Every structure is written in structure tokens, then in C-alpha cells.
Amino acid sequence: MNIYYAPMEGITTYLYRQLHNKYFGGVDTYFTPFISVFPDHYIKKRDEREIDPANNEGMRVVPQVLANSSKELIWIFKKLTSMGYDEVNLNLGCPSGTVTAKGRGSGFLKEPDKLGTFFDEVFDSLGDDARKLSVKTRIGYLDASEMEHLSKIYARYPIKELTIHPRIRKQFYKGVPDMEVFEKALMMSSCPVCYNGNVFTLDDYNKINDRYGYQEGSDLHDVSGGLKEGSGLHDIGGMTKDTLDIHDINGDLSKDITLHYHMNTAGSADNKISSVMLGRGIVADPSLARQIKGGSHMDKAEFKEFRRALEAMYKENLKDGNNVFNKMKEMWFYMSQSFEGSEGYIKNILKSKSYAEYLAAANTLEGNCDIKSGPNASPVSF
Numbered sequence: 069m070n071i072y073y074a075p076m077e078g079i080t081t082y083l084y085r086q087l088h089n090k091y092f093g094g095v096d097t098y099f100t101p102f103i104s105v106f107p108d109h110y111i112k113k114r115d116e117r118e119i120d121p122a123n124n125e126g127m128r129v130v131p132q133v134l135a136n137s138s139k140e141l142i143w144i145f146k147k148l149t150s151m152g153y154d155e156v157n158l159n160l161g162c163p164s165g166t167v168t169a170k171g172r173g174s175g176f177l178k179e180p181d182k183l184g185t186f187f188d189e190v191f192d193s194l195g196d197d198a199r200k201l202s203v204k205t206r207i208g209y210l211d212a213s214e215m216e217h218l219s220k221i222y223a224r225y226p227i228k229e230l231t232i233h234p235r236i237r238k239q240f241y242k243g244v245p246d247m248e249v250f251e252k253a254l255m256m257s258s259c260p261v262c263y264n265g266n267v268f269t270l271d272d273y274n275k276i277n278d279r280y281g282y283q284e285g286s287d288l289h290d291v292s293g294g295l296k297e298g299s300g301l302h303d304i305g306g307m308t309k310d311t312l313d314i315h316d317i318n319g320d321l322s323k324d325i326t327l328h329y330h331m332n333t334a335g336s337a338d339n340k341i342s343s344v345m346l347g348r349g350i351v352a353d354p355s356l357a358r359q360i361k362g363g364s365h366m367d368k369a370e371f372k373e374f375r376r377a378l379e380a381m382y383k384e385n386l387k388d389g390n391n392v393f394n395k396m397k398e399m400w401f402y403m404s405q406s407f408e409g410s411e412g413y414i415k416n417i418l419k420s421k422s423y424a425e426y427l428a429a430a431n432t433l434e435g436n437c438d439i440k441s442g443p444n445a446s447p448v449s450f
């Protein structure tokens with residue numbers, strides 16, 4: 069199973085990704101927070117830094133973009149692939165009012181016919197290269213029944229991978245994912261599928277994997293094709309395998325990442341997911357992806373080091389000092405959920421009005437609460 073760190077605006081920025089990868093790892097692919105493409109073919113300076121290959125060394129990063137015109141998407145897609153990115157992800161899930169009002173993110177789901185025309189133009193124009201386009205979608209704008217029609221549209225195109233977050237727009241990130249609709253969408257898919265939503269613990273992951281994952285190793289018995297020369301891609305029965313060389317900042321090979329894609333067939337009850345994408349679960353417990361890969365749960369010493377590295381990184385990079393402790397408050401909102409009995413202490417962190425107040429409150433929580441452990445160490449209040 070491929071394990072992805074979800075795009076999270078304001079959280080999984082490149083500085084955070086670098087630290088997470090250094091201290092915990094376990095993630096096969098990091099997604100950038102969404103990058104808005106402006107009509108005159110322009111992206112913000114901040115987003116240029118997100119996609120600068122020098123800032124993404126040593127890990128596989130997929131840039132995520134927000135666009136609703138084929139011209140915008142084609143422009144950013146070409147820019148990113150010419151920089152060496154082997155995948156570009158289209159955001160069809162963002163629920164924010166300012167985004168949906170412009171018909172972007174989940175707002176694009178309101179207009180399925182326009183979405184179909186958009187994909188026709190994109191796939192026609194990009195030809196084979198369009199196979200590098202992946203999509204992250206919700207299951208509808210107003211109602212989950214929209215997913216049936218949307219699934220038929222997605223099934224018309226060779227999308228690299230379809231990430232399904234089974235909520236509708238108005239839920240934002242609340243309520244339980246609609247697994248019935250997810251299952252139907254998985255069955256209707258003709259491309260590899262990634263599941264996303266409420267995977268907060270190792271147990272949560274195991275349940276999703278047991279129910280929807282292909283069985284690791286099953287490909288060993290069914291090899292139907294060899295390495296396609298130069299592409300790093302293998303065809304293996306109903307699977308493709310993509311082995312990528314990841315380089316560190318010196319340009320040296322630092323690791324290989326092998327991604328497995330289960331090739332689905334529209335209408336087949338045998339369809340499987342290839343990947344699981346986790347967001348809030350990893351922010352809360354940065355060792356979660358590592359645990360999924362068979363590694364250890366974080367301990368207090370490791371957390372302390374990571375937290376101090378985060379503080380130092382924000383101090384160095386955020387010009388306004390207030391932003392540093394506001395950013396750390398946001399991180400603690402999630403991270404505190406990995407600590408036993410942190411409910412009272414987190415309030416003091418969130419109430420703090422200066423960096424000194426923040427630091428005292430964070431040290432108190434860290435000093436007084438143990439890290440939850442075990443496969444069910446569940447964040448409680450998302």
C-alpha cells in the first residue's frame with residue numbers, strides 16, 4: 069500500500085515536510101498544499117517555494133493545484149512536469165467558500181458537464197503526458213448521490229490515481245466518511261484509487277487495508293510483463309509498479325521508493341485501493357506513517373526534538389514573531405491529541421497571547437502528559 073501525507077494548507081508546507089521526513093518518515097509521497105493558478109498564468113511567490121525542487125529533495129513530492137480552466141491547468145501541468153515532477157494533483161475537494169464561489173475545488177463538482185469538458189480538453193491537449201495527472205475529489209457538492217455521475221465522468225479518463233475523500237462539501241472535515249458511497253465509487257473506478265478520511269490510528273489503517281487493499285505480494289504470482297525500458301514502470305498482472313530514485317540535497321541517491329498501483333476495471337467488484345492518504349492523523353502523531361510501515365511509535369524524547377525543530381524552523385522563517393506561536397498553537401491543536409489527559413493543558417496553549425506564554429504552556433503539557441501508545445492511540449475530537 070502506498071502511504072501518502074495529505075495536502076494541508078498552512079501545515080504541510082515544505083519546511084514542515086522536510087522536518088517530518090527527517091524525524092519520522094514512513095511517507096511514500098507528500099502532497100503540497102493547494103497551489104492556486106491565476107488566469108494570467110501566475111502563481112504566488114510562496115507557492116514557487118513549495119515547488120522549488122531544491123526544497124523537496126530526499127522525498128517524493130506531488131504538487132497539488134487548484135484550477136478550473138483547462139488553460140490554467142495545462143500551463144501549470146507543463147511547468148511542473150518540466151521541472152521533473154512525475155505527478156500533478158488536481159484539487160476537487162477544497163470546501164472553503166472563497167474557493168468554491170469561483171467554481172474551484174469542490175465548487176467544480178457543482179458543474180459536472182463543465183468538468184467533463186475540462187477533462188476532454190486537458191487529456192486531448194496533453195496526450196500521453198496526461199497520465200501524470202491525478203485527482204483528489206469529494207463525493208459531491210450538495211449531496212453524496214452526485215458521486216455516481218462524477219464516477220462515470222472520472223472513468224472516462226486515464227487518471228493516474230483518484231483520491232476519494234468520502235464527504236460532501238458542507239461537511240468540511242466533520243462527520244464520518246460515507247463508506248457506502250466510497251465503495252460504490254471504488255467499484256465504478258477505472259483507475260487506481262486512494263482512500264482518504266479519518267485514518268487516525270494504526271487500527272484505522274488496518275481496517276481500511278483489510279477491507280479495500282490489494283494483498284501485498286499477490287503480484288509475485290502473476291508477472292505478465294517486464295520493466296518497460298527507461299520508464300521504471302513494470303506491468304504486473306493487474307498491478308503496475310513504479311520505482312523512483314529519490315535524491316538528497318547533494319544530488320546523491322538517498323532512497324528508492326516503489327509505488328504499487330492496482331489497475332481497476334470500471335464495474336468490477338474486485339477493485340482495490342492502491343493507497344491511503346492521511347492528514348490530521350499524522351499531524352497529531354507524526355510517527356503514524358512509520359508505524360504503518362512496521363516502525364515504532366514515537367516516544368517523548370523524539371517528540372521533544374521534533375517540536376523544538378518545528379519551533380526553531382518557524383522562528384527562522386516567519387518574519388512576524390506572532391506568527392510563530394500562532395503556527396505552533398495550530399500544530400498543538402492536533403499534536404496534543406497524542407497525549408494522555410491533555411484536554412486541560414491544551415486550553416492554556418490555545419489561550420496564550422505571547423511566545424513566552426505559549427512556551428510555558430507547551431512545556432507544561434509536554435512535561436505532565438504521557439504519549440498515548442498502542443494501535444488504538446486515537447485522537448479524540450476532530
Ligand SMILES: Cc1cc2nc3c(=O)[nH]c(=O)nc-3n(C[C@H](O)[C@H](O)[C@H](O)COP(=O)(O)O)c2cc1C
Nearest residue numbers: 074075076077101102159233265266267346347348
Ligand atoms: C487545515 C487543513 C488544511 C487542508 N488543506 C488542504 C489542501 O490544501 N488541499 C487538499 O486537497 N485538502 C486539504 N485539506 C484536506 C486534507 O487533505 C484531507 O482530505 C482531510 O483532512 C481528510 O483527511 P484526514 O481525515 O486524514 O485528515 C486540508 C485539511 C485541513 C484540516
